Amino acid sequence: MRRRKGCVVKQQAVLTASVAVLGAGLVLSGCASTNSGQQASLHDDGATSAVREVPDAADLSGVSAEARGGTIVLGRSDAPHTVKVYEDPRCPYCKDFEQGGARALAGPVREGKVKVEYTIASFLDARLGGSGSANAANALRASVDAGQFPAFHAAVFADQPDDERQDAFTAPYLLKIADKVGKLRGAAFDSAISDGRYTSWVARAMKSFRDDGVQGTPTVRIDGKKADGGEAALYREASFAEVLRAAGIS
Secondary structure, three states, X not given: OOOOOOEEEEOOOOEEOOXXXXXXXXXXXXXXXXXXXXXXXOOOOOOOOOOOOOOHHHHHOOOOEEEEOOEEEEOOOOOXXXXXXXXXXXXXXXXXXXXXXXXHHHHHHHOOOEEEEEEXXXXXXXXXXXXXXXXXXXXXXXXXHOOOHHHHHHHHHHOOOOOOOOOOOOHHHHHHHHOOOOOOOOHHHHHHHHHOOOXXXXXXXXXXXXXXXXXXXXEEEEOOEOOOOOHHHHHOHHHHHHHHHHOOOO
């Protein structure tokens, strides 16, 4: 697993089911929301500005999403299981999760077994400078109204800069990403990106992140029960599928 500036090895459980079990001992790589003095070495890949293809997660395009408080809920509201996911759009480990373990959620969500509650944080803007996380969070909220959140969410992480210090998520770049998501671009979506329409929602999402006691990203909580797992659990589809099965989700 690569380590990059702004990310630390978290000495606490970031794969948990409730705030009460934070610190239970799982050691996972992630982006810390506060400076710990233990920064990892720089990731020296060149930052990219090329928009990539829409990833496989776009196959959730038929699944409904809605904004609820400071979260975005994907899937049926009456689904028997709830997975809470806390992410920052500039966090490279969140991209690793989305392209790894998160793929195991697609089937259960499509089948109505699981709903996913996303809290989109923006703490890395304060740590690294710029407004990319907030801009991306605003755009993700706008994609909910356009009915294209799953595909756009996948595309945003696929097009994350290789170096999180690059403040790449500008309005023009987010619109460029949106171009490859069918039925997303339009007057309402474009103006929401350019005028920061959901700035207050972005702040509400960050408040939800803090109120839930989350210390870093990605953080994943499953049905109020501690989930067993190690480093591979979040970042490998097969390993996270095992975690879900242990929680009664298959």
